[in-house]
Amino acid sequence: MKKILAVFILFFLFGQQIVQACDVCKKNQPEILQNVTHGAGPSGTLDYIIIWVSAIIVGTTLILSLKYLIKPRENQPDHIKNIVKNEGF
Structure with missing residues (x-):
């Protein structure tokens, strides 16, 4: 247990430097995503629309859940949980 805790603490303290983007990726990213991710990033308006629609779907799902x-x-007396509760399972 102590070993696992130590590993998590190390990842928490030093993991931020590992996941930041490199210098080349910082230059290639749009201003919003600089120093956040590696790779080419969103290349057009359609990519941003897809990202925002998926973020709205995830946010709505989180709020409703x-x-x-x-x-x-x-x-309601006809709810499915009452069938199990009344049958004595």
Whole structure:
């Protein structure tokens, strides 16, 4: 357990330097993504549209999943959980 904790601490402290982009990639990236990622990055407007649409879908999914985890509204007598609960499984 202590070895695993030590490894996680090392990754946390020194991992940030490993995942930052190199100097060549910093120059090739758009201004928003500089020093964040390696590679060519988004090459046009369509790439940015795809990124934003997927970010909106992920954000909506996260919000709805938290909403239904906190208040599931399962009070109806014909809800599926009541079948299992009433049968005594």
